[in-house]
Amino acid sequence: MTTPVIGRRWTNWGGNQQSLATDVLTPGTVDELAAQVKEASTSGRRIKAVGSGHSFTSIAVADDQRLLLHRLAGLISVDGPLVTVQAGMQLATLNAVLAEHGLAMPNLGDIDQQTVAGAISTGTHGTGIEFSTIASCVEAVKLVTGAGELLTIGKDDPLLNAARVGLGALGVLVEVTLRCVEAFTLLAEETPMALADVLAGLDDWIPAHDHVEFYWYPYTDRAQLKINNRVPANDRPLSKFRGWLDDEFLSNTVFAGVMRLGKALPGTVPTISAVAARALTARTYTERSDRVFCTPRRVHFTEMEYEVPRAALPEVIAALPRVIGELPFKVQFPVEVRFTGPDDIWLSHGYGRQSAYVAVHQFTGVEYEPYFRAVEAVCQPLGGRPHWGKLHYRSADDLRPVYEKFDDFVAVRDRLDPARVFTNEYLDRVLG
16 A cells, blocks of 8 residues: 555645645544544534545545545455455555455456545446446445444445445445455457447447457547456466556656657647557457556546446547547547446446446646536536546536436435535535
């Protein structure tokens, strides 16, 4: 676990959110944390738990007391496939711990720097039509309520489907029990191809493979298709040199240079995008699952990601060239598209339907709001749901209609945090 910088001033990973807390709390035990929450409740103060700062929204912005959980980040128990950890553990640490016990998460996103609490609370997800958010693996949680009481919510408790994607609004997660699977190896196949061919093949590829996603390069008709499947053995590992070349040198070192060039000389961006798309080469390799799912991200950016019903994806993709072409600036990052199946978590983006996720990015320090608002304007009328940890401009009034259990969630919030000890401006906006 990376120890956070403990200071009153805080900036998120993307560099687009900052706050200056009155106090910084670093409890070392659950009892200490509960006492701090109880004191805040009786004195009318607020506490905001902050993970690794990987959300681009202001969900973790604290203007009173900032709470860090890096001292509550240990392994509690392994009971067959059920693994209980303290909620401040980073996903990278979790993956290493699981591997030591012959286990793995069944699916992951492409970044492993989030804390377990932060990842599940915001609806972090990977891709694969048989999978949903990471939170769908949660079997039980322990949290400290707004009254400073420790509450255990088990598998059969109806509150679990509120608490699994809780936005930090119901309490401070301190323990999470995850249902894991036996460790497995993935065969990764990455293929550059025409965007039209990718779109034409999706309906066949998505059900036929474990994990399917693609990237589209703006100002081009080119895309990169990524397919991962479970295989019995690690018989074709990527060479250390090729791994370094692709994931460190090209994806981070060179990419950072390209981003800086595009920022300084925006007119070069379409040419750079076209060259990058044409320079992509296919690669196939096998590796431990988390090492395929997760890749280093050292080039910082801002991001918005929208979930839409899978059937609506062609309409979104068709609109993107027009949206990008009308912007007063250039888009440097590829557009990422992933797919998940339905779940029953109340505030999960994938609640009740098969989903396509469309993620748009801009290099840190580059203008993004007109781009993100334009993409949101395409997705919102299609019933789109914004990722809770990615930038969006929605509020409770227009989010309520796309979440069947929205009012049920708010009722649980009223019960567990009636004094709104855990609120901030973001939660006031999206929950009312």
